[in-house]
Amino acid sequence: MTTPNYVGWGLIGASTIAHDYLIPAIRAQVNSAVIGVLSNNPIRGQQYAADHDLERAYGSLDELLADPAIDAVYISTTNEKHKAQTLAAAAAGKHVLCEKPLALNLADAREMVEACKAANVIMGTNHHLRNAVTHRKLRELVMTGSIGQPLYARVFHAVFLPPHLQTWRLNNPAAGGGVVLDITVHDADTLRFVLNAEAIAVTASTANHGMAAHGLADGVMGVMTFDNGVLAQFHDAFTVAHAPTGLQIHGTDGSLFAENVMTQQPIGEIYLHTANGRKQVAFDPPEDLYVHALRHFSDAIRGTGQPFATSEDGVKSLAIALAVEDATVSGQQVQVTDA
Numbered sequence: 001m002t003t004p005n006y007v008g009w010g011l012i013g014a015s016t017i018a019h020d021y022l023i024p025a026i027r028a029q030v031n032s033a034v035i036g037v038l039s040n041n042p043i044r045g046q047q048y049a050a051d052h053d054l055e056r057a058y059g060s061l062d063e064l065l066a067d068p069a070i071d072a073v074y075i076s077t078t079n080e081k082h083k084a085q086t087l088a089a090a091a092a093g094k095h096v097l098c099e100k101p102l103a104l105n106l107a108d109a110r111e112m113v114e115a116c117k118a119a120n121v122i123m124g125t126n127h128h129l130r131n132a133v134t135h136r137k138l139r140e141l142v143m144t145g146s147i148g149q150p151l152y153a154r155v156f157h158a159v160f161l162p163p164h165l166q167t168w169r170l171n172n173p174a175a176g177g178g179v180v181l182d183i184t185v186h187d188a189d190t191l192r193f194v195l196n197a198e199a200i201a202v203t204a205s206t207a208n209h210g211m212a213a214h215g216l217a218d219g220v221m222g223v224m225t226f227d228n229g230v231l232a233q234f235h236d237a238f239t240v241a242h243a244p245t246g247l248q249i250h251g252t253d254g255s256l257f258a259e260n261v262m263t264q265q266p267i268g269e270i271y272l273h274t275a276n277g278r279k280q281v282a283f284d285p286p287e288d289l290y291v292h293a294l295r296h297f298s299d300a301i302r303g304t305g306q307p308f309a310t311s312e313d314g315v316k317s318l319a320i321a322l323a324v325e326d327a328t329v330s331g332q333q334v335q336v337t338d339a
Helices: 016-027 042-051 061-066 079-091 106-118 133-143 179-195 289-301 311-330
Strands: 007-012 032-038 056-058 072-075 095-098 123-125 150-158 199-207 219-226 231-237 246-251 255-259 269-274 277-280
Touching: 007 016, 007 061, 016 032, 016 072, 016 289, 032 042, 032 061, 042 056, 056 061, 061 079, 072 079, 079 095, 079 106, 095 106, 095 289, 106 123, 106 311, 123 289, 123 311, 133 179, 133 246, 133 255, 133 269, 150 179, 179 199, 179 219, 179 231, 179 246, 179 311, 199 311, 219 311
Parallel strands: 007 032, 007 072, 032 056, 072 095, 095 123, 150 231
Antiparallel strands: 150 246, 199 219, 219 231, 246 255, 255 269, 269 277
């Protein structure tokens, strides 16, 4: 590994999200660079490296992990590959930022976390939404009592999956496709973060409106019960083209309405409703969600902080999502466990 003040990154997966967000976010950090990429398609890997001015397109995972210029890896492959790639990276002494969900089951996710701890490398989960300035402000407002005791929450996260992403998410159960592991897992992390609470039980039902195949769901609605007594309703979908996203928190003394905030873009507004009426809430200037996430991850590597979404956060959000999937099958309330 190179000096602690410099972070060289390897991309495991020539992904759209790395193209759109992670490469620019890494390059926005001080003393950081994206060195190269690994794709399961060598031709795609070479083209991806050329398109992004990367020094190297690796031919294998072993080759990437053996490169002394690589200090950290960003894993954005399909979900069933995360475990093996994380374990290999940890064994090679590389820090790991892994896409959500961390794995397809809790045992694998726990093994990944423990392997990184044993190797003394940083592991984080790329839960981008909690990095939004709107979500950070909502957490502050809830924790400082602006709405009194929180009672209920509602998440509106029904979107339309863009055509270029209508691949494995819709037709590959073995890769962890379907709306729950793709979107609901984000709701779980968002609610945990904003409410500063843990989900203890869930109920849910899924739907298929013709976009997904092979038994996968393209829509879900349900309720999460949190340990502070909050009931949180969520609605997620791949098939809703014209609905805004949002997050509401209702308490004994007021309600928070966050509009257009369940998105990768640094946008949205927050309104506080109390006995005094409705007012728009001011917050810090918008900041790219991924730049914020990478700054915290880079600080963690340098020993001055921790990832904004830790590996433990990834395990807990996965536990909730898996409980949601179980509830859709059983038709019963399911307890959440991250054991």
